[in-house]
Amino acid sequence: MQETLDPNQCHYFIQARTLKPYCMYWGEVMAGHMGRGVIKEEVWRKGPWTAEEDRLLLEHVRLHGEGRWNSVARLAGLKRNGKSCRLRWVNYLRPDLKRGQITPQEESIILELHGRWGNRWSTIARSLPGRTDNEIKNYWRTHFKKKAKSPSDSAEKARNRLLRKQQFQQQQQQQQQLQHQQAQHHQQQQMHFNFDMKSIMALLEDNSHRTPYISQSRQEMVNMHQNTTEEQGYLYSMLNGNSSASSAPETSGEEILWDGLWNIDDVHGNFSTVANAASKAGLYNLVAPFC
DNA sequence: AATCTTATCAACCGCAAATGG
């Protein structure tokens, strides 16, 4: 959700959640006479973060690292409490966050791990690099909780949905593979006129080791590093008020990579869907608790 | 076009565990 209110125009000193607008401008350190002594009561700013606050927090973490959130307010000049700063960093500012929609692969991991661990969102999030517990929690609630009458129904329906989706993808891939094989065959016939037999055999042997999808994924792997760097740059440019930031990449290189890897698995078909998805997202994290 | 409903997601709260003096 982007900033839609100008916080500098909202000067309501009202307790959170009691009055609109939601936006409040707190932050003054209010000194009041309470009881016999003078109690210095800190009143923290609440509501949506501004770009300037983000910039301050980002700069603070860059200089001092994560942690010691309660001192951030003092050191960075923020009028936010430690919890708020930590939350903003973890859920939004962290540069390693993966933006964009949850992929089908990630969805399958969420389903599997939720079935295993229940609402242990932070645990589930550890198996999904770049995703936050808050994000996963929200995703689960909107996609699965309401859709079924009972949790078991929900998981079952989601699984069926995934299966159908995967079957469809597999069918498409088989079709593509067939087309590619035909094209390859045609190409080989053409090459027969240009190369000697030895060259052709070498080429065929090479091709037999990798499917067309693997070749595609390799190229995407090369692109991935570039895209990841671009995304990180995007965040910083956004915080610096760069207007071109609104054209953030909708599909990250990493997502493409995952899709590529997914195809590889489907082509080879060696493991179960969920096991594959889990391995992609960090098998170590997934199995470690059971070792 | 206006109104209502639903979906999405950022951010808050309270609680419990971890940490430090």
Next chain:
DNA sequence: CCCATTTGCGGTTGATAAGAT
């Protein structure tokens, strides 16, 4: 060991966008 403070987690809320009527 005790107590105060900090950190992290899960549940919940509410603003806004998008879709339906």
